[in-house]
Amino acid sequence: MAPKKIRYQSRSVETHVDATRDAVWERIVTVIRNEVRPAQELSFEPPWRFAYEVDTTDSALDFWQSTVLIRDDGPTCHIAWGLVFDPEPSEAALDESVEILARMQASLDAIAAELA
Numbered sequence: 001m002a003p004k005k006i007r008y009q010s011r012s013v014e015t016h017v018d019a020t021r022d023a024v025w026e027r028i029v030t031v032i033r034n035e036v037r038p039a040q041e042l043s044f045e046p047p048w049r050f051a052y053e054v055d056t057t058d059s060a061l062d063f064w065q066s067t068v069l070i071r072d073d074g075p076t077c078h079i080a081w082g083l084v085f086d087p088e089p090s091e092a093a094l095d096e097s098v099e100i101l102a103r104m105q106a107s108l109d110a111i112a113a114e115l116a
Helices: 021-036 091-115
Strands: 009-017 040-045 049-053 064-073 076-085
Touching: 009 091, 021 049, 021 064, 021 076, 021 091, 076 091
Parallel strands: none
Antiparallel strands: 009 076, 040 049, 049 064, 064 076
């Protein structure tokens, strides 16, 4: 019997911010550490990349990792925040992933408004 092929799903949210990458970096790290509270930081590369894994014990998701990337555009920057989650999720897991993405987008919108 062939091993089961895993098919993770991924989604992302993005926004452009009228602030420098350094200013955005400090704020996004605070949001992730204080609001998301990752179980493990997988990669921390200031001021442009932060990857982490979230504990899914109390979640409909079996697996959740995210990465934030910040592209430097001089006096402005672009943020991409991605979510990778479990294969073949249930309807509850898909609903939860939509909620997570909405919270990510709300956080990005708040950072953009705060730093504008």
